[in-house]
Amino acid sequence: HAADNPYERGPAPTTSGIEALRGPYAVSQTSVSSLSVTGFGGGTIYYPTSTSDGTFGAVAISPGYTAYESSIAWLGPRLASQGFVVFTIDTLTTLDQPESRGRQLLAALDHLTQRSSVRGRVDASRLGVMGHSMGGGGSLEAAKSRPALQAAIPLTPWNLDKTWPEVTTPTLIFGADGDTIAPVASHAEPFYSSLSSSLDRGYLELNSATHFTPNSSHTTIAKYSVSWLKRFIDNDTRYEQFLCPLPRPGLTIEEYRGNCPHGS
Ligand code: 9J3
Numbered sequence: 001h002a003a004d005n006p007y008e009r010g011p012a013p014t015t016s017g018i019e020a021l022r023g024p025y026a027v028s029q030t031s032v033s034s035l036s037v038t039g040f041g042g043g044t045i046y047y048p049t050s051t052s053d054g055t056f057g058a059v060a061i062s063p064g065y066t067a068y069e070s071s072i073a074w075l076g077p078r079l080a081s082q083g084f085v086v087f088t089i090d091t092l093t094t095l096d097q098p099e100s101r102g103r104q105l106l107a108a109l110d111h112l113t114q115r116s117s118v119r120g121r122v123d124a125s126r127l128g129v130m131g132h133s134m135g136g137g138g139s140l141e142a143a144k145s146r147p148a149l150q151a152a153i154p155l156t157p158w159n160l161d162k163t164w165p166e167v168t169t170p171t172l173i174f175g176a177d178g179d180t181i182a183p184v185a186s187h188a189e190p191f192y193s194s195l196s197s198s199l200d201r202g203y204l205e206l207n208s209a210t211h212f213t214p215n216s217s218h219t220t221i222a223k224y225s226v227s228w229l230k231r232f233i234d235n236d237t238r239y240e241q242f243l244c245p246l247p248r249p250g251l252t253i254e255e256y257r258g259n260c261p262h263g264s
C-alpha cells in the first residue's frame with residue numbers, strides 16, 4: 001500500500017491488467033529532435049498524462065543494429081500506460097555497436113531527467129534501460145557502467161562480450177528459441193549465466209520466436225517487462241506474484257530461469 005512504498009503507482013495488479021494493450025494511465029507523447037540533444041539520436045518520450053500521481057520511474061529503450069526507434073515504439077505507450085516515463089530513442093548512427101548504445105541509453109536518461117520538458121515528472125533515482133539486440137547488449141553495457149540503474153531488460157540481446165559479472169542491476173533477459181542472428185546459446189544464455197548468482201536475475205526464452213519478435217507488440221514480453229520494471233524500479237512487491245514462483249513453460253515461454261523470491 002502506498003503508505004508503505006512511496007514509489008507504488010496504480011491499482012493492485014491483475015494478470016489481465018498486465019497483459020492488456022494499455023494499463024490504467026492515459027499516455028501523452030513528445031518528440032525529441034536529434035538536433036536538440038547530444039550523445040544519442042533523439043526519440044519520443046511517452047508519459048502518463050496526469051500529474052496527480054506525482055513522479056514516475058523511467059526507462060530508456062534502444063533499437064538494434066540498422067534499426068530505428070520505430071522498431072521498439074510499441075513499448076512506449078504499452079509501458080507508459082502502466083505508470084512509467086518511457087524514452088524510445090534513435091542512436092547516433094544505425095551501425096553503432098553495443099558499447100556505444102549503452103552510452104547513448106545513459107545520455108538519453110540524463111536528457112530525460114535534466115533537460116527534457118517532462119523532467120519534473122520523472123524520479124531521477126528510479127531509472128532503467130531496455131533494448132533490442134545490440135540495444136539489448138547496450139542495456140548490459142549501461143547497467144555495467146551505471147550501477148545506480150534499478151532495472152535492465154535486454155530483448156534478444158547481442159554482444160561480443162559474453163560475461164557480465166560486474167552488473168549489479170536486477171536484469172531480466174529475453175531470448176528467442178528460433179533466433180539465428182543472436183542465438184541464445186551464444187548470447188542471451190551466457191549473458192544470463194554470467195550474471196552474479198546473488199543478483200535478482202531472470203532468463204525468459206520465448207517459444208516459437210525469432211530475433212525480431214521484440215519488434216512487434218507481444219503480450220509475454222510486455223507482461224514480464226511490466227512486472228520487472230514495477231518490482232525493481234518502483235520496489236512494488238505487488239508484482240512479485242507474477243515473477244515468483246518462476247513462470248512455467250507454456251505456449252509462449254520455452255524456458256524460464258531465475259531466482260525467487262526477489263530482493264533477498
Ligand atoms: O542489433 C542486432 O540486430 C544485432 C545483430 C546483428 O546483426 O549483428 C551482426 C553484426
Ligand code: ZN
Nearest residue numbers: 161162163164
Ligand atoms: Zn564481460
